[in-house]
Amino acid sequence: MNSSDNIKKTLENDSNVYGVVGICGVVGNLIVRMLMDRKLNVLGSDIHEKKDCEYLYTLTGYNIPLYLTAHPESFLNKLDYIIPPPSLNEDSDLYKKIADYKINILPVEDCLKIFKPEKPVLCITGTNGKTTTTTLLKHICRSAGLKPTEHGFRNLQGNIDYIPPLQARLAGDVAVLETGTFGKTGDLKLLVESCEPDCGIVTNINPDHLDQDHDFMDYAKIKGEFIEYFKNKPIIVNSDDPTIFGLVTQENVITFGLDPKKSGGGYKTCWCGRQIKIEETITGSGLYSCECGLTRPEPDYLAMEIDETKGRFKLQTKDFVVNIQMKLVGLHNVYNSIGAIAAAREFFNIPLNNIVDAVESFEGVPGRIEHLFNYNGMDVILDYGHNPAGIETVVTELKKVYSSITVVLTVSSESGESGDNEILSKVLEIGDFIVPASFASRKAAEKQSEYISSGKIILTDMSSIKFKKGTLGATSDQVVEGVKKGLNCDTKALVCLGEAAYKYKEDILKCKELK
Template structure:
């Protein structure tokens, strides 16, 4: 089936327009000039993504019912996968009417992205990099395709490929996975990428049956899709460099890195089987060397002369140019994010450095990333989505630099299991003055550390920890988060930062509880 099989009078019936795929598909079809009527069995006031439909007044939507005319007037029908696979009553009714059913796969095959596609992946920083690059694009008069599904990050499942087929003139897509083999290939291949960026690769989403290098190979699935295309990489990450060597990548490779100081040395797994020694700038990246011959080299783009606040730098380009940038956000990790976005904005989108300078200066960050939510008990209160060791390290290191005395309220339950939770605790202990566990796993790790005489001057346990285990990727219940937060308010500090997905999810409740 091809798009030529349809004409301007073709009517598509979309079931489940208040769901993720139904909403995106209905809008996609409208954006391509087709007639759409839609339905959802929820009431209009309960339609989760109704706001995304406001620009489509011509779309007739039936809430809470499906009239017979819906079937008699639809030439094609799109229904949720669950209803299709279960051969529901609705499915049989559609078949009875003889209406062809289209799947998400059909939609992605029929409609191609109309504009260049940039896919951004990595363990940390991909949301900030993606959002900043979009901000630069908007500032330059471009219109990125947006999924507009309020409350969703939108970096997994069918969202990025469907988003790439919506109205706009550039596609800037965050493509994340849970580290499952084949998952990034499936996601990114459907997006049809022209350009890719890898922010970094650090341990995350590791199960008992997968290693860090297995996880890194999943990120390599995007690399394979970008052979003979453009790939932008963090030059200071030895895992990325080792991965490219392992895959024998060929294409337009552009590297970036930082020139800054470090007094910390860490180790990271190399694909040769040995450990890479890193003079670490930030969460597993820096100047490195491995006995196998893998060795740091100067990148194409280098950020240097970084100020003490970590929000200003000079960017040296491969063309012997130098440009000074000042960011609206701060942090070594955010300089990495910014440089990646700057390179793609200039090299791929042809945006001038002057326009980019204005945009990065006005960018105020992403919700849930070093987000200030108020002041309580003479302390600044902040939430941050950081949920793995590298993310915790990067965030707390910068906050310690900016605020002095800080408390980390840990709401995470690591995707890598209890070993990951222990590593998160270790990272927090290295940079925070106090640690308050606010999840079941964080509490167990903190008690174990205290029982073994570790971090006795840093860990402060809540009087009790409410019951509740991890649900999905959410590491803590709202009750656990509030118990930890209230305990943190008792401590003498300048800043209380609640880290983890639960902190981000419950930030309004935390704010109201101040």
């Protein structure tokens, strides 16, 4: 028995009491649920009052004694082990108290080593499509009678830091985890190792989350840390993306892709350094062949006879051919769907009929091409997209469905001014009217005087007020003013893009009452 097993045996003694400090925070909250799911004796404490504990609703059904506003003697006296938050300084007063009470300290990192997921775990990464693929795959699992683990935090994506690995250790039959990156070397490697997955999916790798000071290939190498982890485990990849397939060295790989008949032209840097031409299906993916020998293979899961405007396609593998009718539209959702289908069948061994039924009943992810209402014959649509390639894909796919569209931009790109300029450039190529509602998009638009003069770009008054918080590019008032301007345009659809649009969805909905 190794040292971790010895520690675990001691920890799981029924008489031990575990104290979790910081239960009002995300990590402490998840630790509590992880331990209590294992029927251990747990107490929780926090210096915050109950009204300031945002996530207490996730502990409904967990009969845990709580000590709020302080870490009192009555709490510390009962403990055999204490789990402090990772951010707590070892020079703090609480650490001194812990030493005085001679309580065993159990760091979060040790919890991850000791308490294993004990269920099949699948991790999903990529620049775009992670959330939809993750949500769809969990929907397929539920439809087949499997319970996926859920972190349960409302309005929190939860794809970085300690959330995915702790979520993997919560109660459930399977764990399907979205795993992201801050764009730093080694961070995705550490995250995926902590999750201990048995299988992985890579959706795509595009230069969307980068500012002008960062190199795309360096970013791609970080995603390569994910692929490297699965060198001896199954991995499912979008083989239409040369950046992904150029990183694949293992044999145990399952590929998915689209019939490239409907395609445009694009370029991407190959790992050999050449610019490789792609007959694109969506940005950065399609049919390719480089002089170095990197060539798009025939996918194991191939979508054919695609009608992206109706969400219809035929899926072919070496074992079956099946017709699929989604409720979602767009080629990007065909990619998301076949990636999830491949994982459900190859990794979770879910019967094909269950998978197809689940895909066809899937309503999508809130904020991802979400239809809000119809206004005088114009469909009003919301999409969270806030990076250039993601926005280009959304607008391109919508233009296939609607003959004319108005685009309301509430974005503030992660890539800064260069990203804002690229976003505007892409929507100008595709959209019929553009309303820059955020300060960042207005700043980009002011460089396009000819489009302002022609009326294609419609400026608002409030967008001149500077506002930026991460990718949240606009206030509620700025979003609403932009939507109101857009509703006066003569197009078949209006799409409101960006994190601000998603955040202020309820305010946008009120616009349907305008006369």
